[in-house]
């Protein structure tokens with residue numbers, strides 16, 4: 259998953275990828291279930307340890323390879339960074355899902371009400387993120403796992419033809435900042 263590739267890249271770590279073809283159901287085959295019994299990607303194998311779930315993998319990377327740090331030192335700032343990780347997964351991603359799953363369907367099968375609902379929700383999320391960035395370069399002051407978690411959903415939003423509007427200048431500037439990092443291009447999915 260891109261979120262994990264960005265964390266690996268930001269930490270300067272090397273890894274080898276084995277792509278699991280979800281369209282062929284490879285994630286439910288015994289060979290993969292032996293690695294991740296939950297049957298979902300991604301999973302990380304490191305030094306004999308198997309870690310799954312992209313959030314947990316990134317926390318593992320932070321614990322095992324603390325430099326460069328992707329969480330601030332102060333407990334309150336760490337909690338703030340993690341809260342944006344949670345926001346990306348629990349709130350932003352489900353709203354985007356309403357849009358993207360429908361846009362992937364043939365035109366006649368699209369549920370436009372769902373798409374519009376998703377679009378409205380995304381705007382509300384952007385308004386929140388805009389406020390949270392006031393006076394900050396990154397959501398928790400320094401680059402963190404919180405910023406990184408927001409990148410894949412926003413990249414998918416852009417790939418679908420949407421743009422963050424000029425009514426969200428802090429978010430736009432932050433997005434350009436994230437896209438200009440080498441980890442953005444280097445983590446691009448293969449398709």
Ligand SMILES: N[C@@H](CCC(=O)N[C@@H](CS)C(=O)NCC(=O)O)C(=O)O
Pocket residue numbers: 259280285297298299300310311312313
């Ligand atoms: N919370 C998990 C979600 C994992 C997840 O849902 N992965 C999807 C791909 S993005 C998957 O494996 N889907 C295949 C399936 O559910 O069978 C994470 O962040 O790693």
